[in-house]
Amino acid sequence: MEIFKYMETYDYEQLVFCQDKQSGLKAIIAIHDTTLGPALGGTRMWTYESEEAAIEDALRLAKGMTYKNAAAGLNLGGGKTVIIGDPRKDKNEEMFRAFGRYIQGLNGRYITAEDVGTTVADMDLIHEETNFVTGISPAFGSSGNPSPVTAYGVYRGMKAAAKEAFGTDSLEGKVIAVQGVGNVAYNLCRYLHEEGAQLIVTDINKEAVQRAVDEFGAKAVDPEDIYSVECDIYAPCALGATINDSTIPLLKAKVIAGAANNQLRETRHGDQIHEMGIVYAPDYVINAGGVINVADELYGYNRDRALKRVEGIYSNIERVIEISKRDSIPTYAAADRLAEERIERMRNSRSQFLLNSQHILRHRS
Numbered sequence: 001m002e003i004f005k006y007m008e009t010y011d012y013e014q015l016v017f018c019q020d021k022q023s024g025l026k027a028i029i030a031i032h033d034t035t036l037g038p039a040l041g042g043t044r045m046w047t048y049e050s051e052e053a054a055i056e057d058a059l060r061l062a063k064g065m066t067y068k069n070a071a072a073g074l075n076l077g078g079g080k081t082v083i084i085g086d087p088r089k090d091k092n093e094e095m096f097r098a099f100g101r102y103i104q105g106l107n108g109r110y111i112t113a114e115d116v117g118t119t120v121a122d123m124d125l126i127h128e129e130t131n132f133v134t135g136i137s138p139a140f141g142s143s144g145n146p147s148p149v150t151a152y153g154v155y156r157g158m159k160a161a162a163k164e165a166f167g168t169d170s171l172e173g174k175v176i177a178v179q180g181v182g183n184v185a186y187n188l189c190r191y192l193h194e195e196g197a198q199l200i201v202t203d204i205n206k207e208a209v210q211r212a213v214d215e216f217g218a219k220a221v222d223p224e225d226i227y228s229v230e231c232d233i234y235a236p237c238a239l240g241a242t243i244n245d246s247t248i249p250l251l252k253a254k255v256i257a258g259a260a261n262n263q264l265r266e267t268r269h270g271d272q273i274h275e276m277g278i279v280y281a282p283d284y285v286i287n288a289g290g291v292i293n294v295a296d297e298l299y300g301y302n303r304d305r306a307l308k309r310v311e312g313i314y315s316n317i318e319r320v321i322e323i324s325k326r327d328s329i330p331t332y333a334a335a336d337r338l339a340e341e342r343i344e345r346m347r348n349s350r351s352q353f354l355l356n357s358q359h360i361l362r363h364r365s
């Protein structure tokens with residue numbers, strides 16, 4: 001991978017490599033775009049096949065956050081971190097503290113939160129070193145684990161997509177295939193079960209599957225069978241790129257609506273599902289609940305205010321569908337248009353000089 005070429009093509013601002021020998025920290029912070037404000041995005045810990053795969057993931061996820069934050073109406077830019085390692089074996093206190101110091105060194109250009117492989121406890125360790133972290137324990141007046149709120153947003157967005165496909169937003173009796181029943185999808189399944197949906201679930205973690213079977217009466221299938229099951233809605237809630245050349249021909253669903261980031265392997269896969277008449281709820285629009293929730297901490301966390309905003313994911317999905325129809329483009333492209341137009345508007349808005357604490361004139365004020 002030619003890193004600078006890639007960064008130039010997709011207009012990235014900064015890529016930071018963090019190494020701490022004692023704790024074993026190997027982290028990559030990617031900052032995509034800070035036009036709207038400081039970059040906010042979670043930290044993923046994962047066992048990558050190669051350093052290149054980790055860099056690519058950080059870059060792709062960071063760009064996704066720029067679009068997610070913009071489309072959600074937040075005054076935040078996009079960034080993301082990946083830590084290379086196995087979250088079950090390789091974590092230690094020094095690692096997250098060392099990582100916290102790296103974040104502090106960015107002086108507010110990047111604010112972190114949880115993602116796959118990291119927890120509230122990890123954020124609390126980061127918080128020992130920096131205030132540029134969200135999703136820390138509620139005991140600190142913070143919002144805690146974002147996953148249940150992400151799930152609520154996905155549930156709301158799924159209803160809006162269902163309305164478009166089936167003429168009603170009721171999910172009662174709908175068969176929903178959920179891929180990955182981790183932190184977000186477990187909570188999503190609860191909403192869906194309460195509304196009377198029939199669940200088909202899969203996960204590489206057998207205990208997670210069993211919990212969904214026991215608590216929600218879900219039917220379990222093997223991971224490779226989830227694409228081809230007879231269902232109304234496919235909810236990808238594990239990792240990205242599951243909508244691709246191999247899986248698209250297998251899909252029976254009329255709606256794709258799930259929590260995973262970067263669901264389309266390539267944009268042409270978004271074109272393909274659009275041509276097939278599948279209503280696709282773009283990943284970064286439907287899964288913005290978590291970031292909306294943690295971003296609320298920046299104003300002094302108020303759960304009711306955050307949930308009210310997350311509810312609006314329903315109307316945001318409706319808006320994306322409207323743009324898609326108006327401009328005859330797939331929904332993923334409509335979402336990009338929504339986000340890019342907001343960033344451009346803010347970039348071009350007239351700015352008047354205001355004296356701030358950094359300016360050379362500050363001592364004269």
Ligand SMILES: NC(=O)C1=CN([C@@H]2O[C@H](COP(=O)(O)OP(=O)(O)OC[C@H]3O[C@@H](n4cnc5c(N)ncnc54)[C@H](O)[C@@H]3O)[C@@H](O)[C@H]2O)C=CC1
Nearest residue numbers: 146147150180182183184203204205223238259260261290
């Ligand atoms: N946690 C949050 O608030 C947010 C999460 N997301 C995205 O949603 C997705 C899920 O996030 P979490 O629930 O937090 O992660 P998680 O790690 O708790 O859950 C993911 C689940 O997927 C399973 N899985 C992994 N590979 C699989 C495969 N090939 N087949 C079936 N299952 C597989 C894992 O065993 C795990 O149970 C991720 O893509 C994440 O980036 C997006 C926005 C916010």
Ligand SMILES: CC(C)CC(=O)C(=O)O
Nearest residue numbers: 041042113114146290291
């Ligand atoms: C988990 C969120 C708090 C932020 C994030 O990284 C995301 O939405 O993907």
